[in-house]
Amino acid sequence: MNQSAAPELARSRRLLTGYFAGLGVLMAVWGARIPAVQNTAEVSTAGLALVLLAAALGMVAGLQTGGRLAHPARLPSLLTGGAIGLAACLAALGACRSLHTLLGAAFVFGAAHGVLDVAANAAAVRCQAGHGRPIMGRLHASFSLGALTGAALAAATAHTSHTVLFAGVAATATVAAGATARLTRTLASPELEPVHHRVAPGMDQREGLSRPRLWLLGALAAATLLGEGAAADWAAIHLHDLGATATTSAAAYGFYSAAMAAGRLAGDRLTTRFGAPAVVRAGAALAALGLAAGLTGSTIAFALLGWTAFGLGLSVTVPSLITAAGIGGPRAVATVAVTGYVGLLVGPALIGALTTVTALSHALLLPALLAAAVAALAPKALEKPTP
Numbered sequence: 001m002n003q004s005a006a007p008e009l010a011r012s013r014r015l016l017t018g019y020f021a022g023l024g025v026l027m028a029v030w031g032a033r034i035p036a037v038q039n040t041a042e043v044s045t046a047g048l049a050l051v052l053l054a055a056a057l058g059m060v061a062g063l064q065t066g067g068r069l070a071h072p073a074r075l076p077s078l079l080t081g082g083a084i085g086l087a088a089c090l091a092a093l094g095a096c097r098s099l100h101t102l103l104g105a106a107f108v109f110g111a112a113h114g115v116l117d118v119a120a121n122a123a124a125v126r127c128q129a130g131h132g133r134p135i136m137g138r139l140h141a142s143f144s145l146g147a148l149t150g151a152a153l154a155a156a157t158a159h160t161s162h163t164v165l166f167a168g169v170a171a172t173a174t175v176a177a178g179a180t181a182r183l184t185r186t187l188a189s190p191e192l193e194p195v196h197h198r199v200a201p202g203m204d205q206r207e208g209l210s211r212p213r214l215w216l217l218g219a220l221a222a223a224t225l226l227g228e229g230a231a232a233d234w235a236a237i238h239l240h241d242l243g244a245t246a247t248t249s250a251a252a253y254g255f256y257s258a259a260m261a262a263g264r265l266a267g268d269r270l271t272t273r274f275g276a277p278a279v280v281r282a283g284a285a286l287a288a289l290g291l292a293a294g295l296t297g298s299t300i301a302f303a304l305l306g307w308t309a310f311g312l313g314l315s316v317t318v319p320s321l322i323t324a325a326g327i328g329g330p331r332a333v334a335t336v337a338v339t340g341y342v343g344l345l346v347g348p349a350l351i352g353a354l355t356t357v358t359a360l361s362h363a364l365l366l367p368a369l370l371a372a373a374v375a376a377l378a379p380k381a382l383e384k385p386t387p
Contacts (some may be wrong), residue, residue, distance in 0.1 A: 024146025032154035055110035062114020067334025076184035082116030083177035094166030125326030137267030144261035209328030221340030226347030227367035256311035263315025284375035287313025
């Protein structure tokens with residue numbers, strides 16, 4: 001790290017920590033109050049599925065657009081504009097009173113989320129390169145902590161209108177983004193420019209990353225995020241099927257999330273010491289073995305430990321995959337993100353389909369098997385390209 005640029009790098013890191021945390025808050029507040037949105041707009045379950053699909057399609061479009069636009073010089077405007085746009089869409093979702101308005105607002109909300117996601121991760125790759133050491137894990141941990149904060153805020157304001165909550169959170173986010181707009185210019189500084197590898201034979205000349213390796217990174221991201229989606233949608237149901245109370249069932253995802261945040265906070269130090277391939281391989285193996293043990297055991301305590309181990313083990317995977325994709329620039333980051341989110345969106349539904357032919361505990365072995373595959377393929381995906 002260039003010592004003369006240290007203050008600028010520190011400001012950039014703190015700024016990105018705020019952006020990742022804020023994104024976590026916004027997404028958690030929206031997710032936690034979706035039932036209120038559905039009831040107020042008098043939308044059926046099928047209608048709500050369409051709304052969520054619109055948000056997902058918008059996000060895919062936003063990720064692709066962000067990947068094309070996220071040139072270093074544009075990162076400041078993409079971050080500020082994406083944050084303000086996402087906040088405005090959250091407020092708009094709170095004001096929707098019909099299916100048609102919800103569909104439109106959800107699509108734009110997803111698009112703004114996608115643009116902001118790519119911009120934040122592309123800026124994080126640059127900031128990490130400037131530091132000369134791993135910081136991606138802590139940045140992603142701030143998202144997890146922000147999500148926990150947003151979920152707690154939504155729970156604490158459960159008796160407040162979701163319209164008021166969404167407007168309040170949106171106003172706070174808009175003010176924060178506007179107040180820090182000047183600071184985002186540091187993210188376009190030449191001091192943060194990653195050191196690119198020479199393009200080896202078989203690599204895309206524009207991206208400096210071989211296409212097979214890029215798609216392998218995307219496949220591992222999809223496998224990992226399928227597991228994250230499974231934890232979000234099925235962990236509580238798994239505990240409920242074992243006879244746990246509603247409170248204990250809900251705690252399963254809390255344990256998983258807390259373990260993931262803790263793992264990401266420690267992940268940068270472990271990556272510095274042992275290298276990303278070894279850390280991801282060990283973490284994914286822990287996730288696979290932990291979840292499998294929790295599913296095959298018949299006690300609630302075993303199940304809670306299994307979901308906790310699953311979150312801890314997967315915690316370092318996505319930050320490491322994004323870092324590896326960053327060699328190829330924002331488009332490569334967007335490609336890995338899009339492929340990963342396919343797993344996040346498809347995974348819960350796929351597990352639901354499997355439960356029609358087998359027990360839930362058996363269906364949930366799918367994320368455990370995919371984690372084992374991540375452990376096996378991590379060294380190949382995360383090895384440094386040969387110059």
